[in-house]
Amino acid sequence: MSRTKASKYQTFARAIRREAPQRRLPPPVAADHPPAVETPLDGYSRVVVTAVEQVGPAVVRVHPFRADGAVEGVGSGVIVAPDGLVLTNSHVVRGASLVGLRTQDGRELRARVIGDDPDTDLAVLRAESEMVLPHAQLGDSKTLRPGQLVVAIGAPLGFDATVTAGVVSALGRSLRGERGRMIEDLIQTDASLNPGSSGGPLVDGAGRVVGVATAIIVGAQGLCFAIAANTAAWVMGELLQHGRVRRGALGLVAQQAALPRDLARAMGLSHPFGVWIAGLDPQGPGRAAGLETGDLLTAVDGRPLRGLDDLLRALGPESIGRAMRLEAIRQGRRFEVTVTPRERTPERRLEALA
Incomplete structure (x- = not known):
């Protein structure tokens, strides 16, 4: 190639480089320090994470001690007061007067059993700690x-x-x-x-x-x-005050049930739930008063029964031997009965409320 042609090609190449856009490479990133990426939480995850962050620190491991000091079984519990009140299951601490607790941050605590109620499978413990404990x-x-x-x-x-x-x-x-x-x-x-x-x-x-x-x-x-x-709050109050839970009994098996909207309107009821009788003790107060399987209880002594826990509260210690007035629905008709609860005893295990 002649010197003249080579000069023309070099001039042309320089012109192209001047007009071409300049590409800039991103700065190098160190391999051991990748950029932090924060993944946003969806709504479901936010609810779960929030619940865990608020209540998780109050959850404890519960391990009862036998008479010889050996650990027997393990369960969980939750601290519900800053002074160390703990709710757990009755079957977890059955027969133990002293239990061990392990907090989420690794602390080992001792606790005594204030009381337990096998009928609701609930027990209340008191942790021995001079510190204010996280609670739910x-x-x-x-x-x-x-x-x-x-x-x-x-x-x-x-x-x-x-x-x-x-x-x-x-x-x-x-x-x-x-x-x-x-x-x-x-x-x-x-x-x-x-x-x-x-x-x-x-x-x-x-x-x-x-x-x-x-x-x-x-x-x-x-x-x-x-x-x-x-129910847990009511049982805890009874155990703290009396050390046990005394209950009245109607001699029936009951479940919470929704009131059909049309039925509630026809009966003049504003609450959406009642208590449905699934079974009766033939010798119980409920049967003696005239209640039948399938009846729907709606009120006790004029107070609406919006759920099963309302009936359980009405059958507290003060109800034993005291006549109460029950309002109910049977086959689309309202009626009332007067029934006198007896004290619930452990021997009558086939009864839900006796």
């Missing part, structure tokens, strides 16, 4: 609705703050426990309950304890049941 707030379980998101927190197999989530499947369940007794006012949820999580809290989306999980329902594998927080 008891919510109003009556505000729960089927389909509502709930979170179960426990310490299965000794691990701390294990979480499962699900929805409320049903309310006001009455199921028979391992000793043949009926446990009332249960919340059913599909949030799985792992071994060792029994006694742990069931939490709503606002971070309030709405139930205490129980795992002693015969034949209930794959399902989680929890004692409603309203």
Whole structure:
């Protein structure tokens, strides 16, 4: 190639480079320090994470001691007061007067059993600690609705703050426990309950304890049941005041039931729930007063029965031997009966409220 042509090509190449856009490479990133990426939480995750952050620190592992000092079994519990009140299951601490607690931050505490109530599978402990302990707030379980998101927190197999989530499947369940007794006012949820999580809290989306999980329902594998927080609060008050729970009994098996809107309107009732009688003790006060299977109880002494826990409260210690007036519906007609509750005894295990 001649010198003249080579000069022309060089001039042309320089012109192209001047007009071409200049590409700038990004600055190098160190391989051991990748850029931080914050993944936003979806709505479901935010609810679960918030519930765990609020209640998780109050969840404890519970291990009762035998008379010889050996640890027997393990369960979970939840601190519900800053002075160390702990709710757990009766079957977790059965027969123990002293139990050990392990907090989420690894502290080992001793606690004494204030009282337990096998009829609701609840027990109340008092932790021995000079420090203010993290605690959870008891919510109003009556505000729960089927389909509502709930979170179960426990310490299965000794691990701390294990979480499962699900929805409320049903309310006001009455199921028979391992000793043949009926446990009332249960919340059913599909949030799985792992071994060792029994006694742990069931939490709503606002971070309030709405139930205490129980795992002693015969034949209930794959399902989680929890004692409603309203019932737990009442039992805790009785145990703190009296050391035991005395109850009246009507001699019936009952479940919470929804009132059909048309029926409620026709009967002049404003509340959406009542108490449905599923069975009666032939020798019980309810049968003697004229109640029948299938009756729907709507009020006691003029107070509406908006759920099974309302009837359980009405059958407190003061109800024993005192006549009460029940309002009910049978085959679309309202009627009233007067019934005198007797004291519930452990021997009558086939009765739900006796």
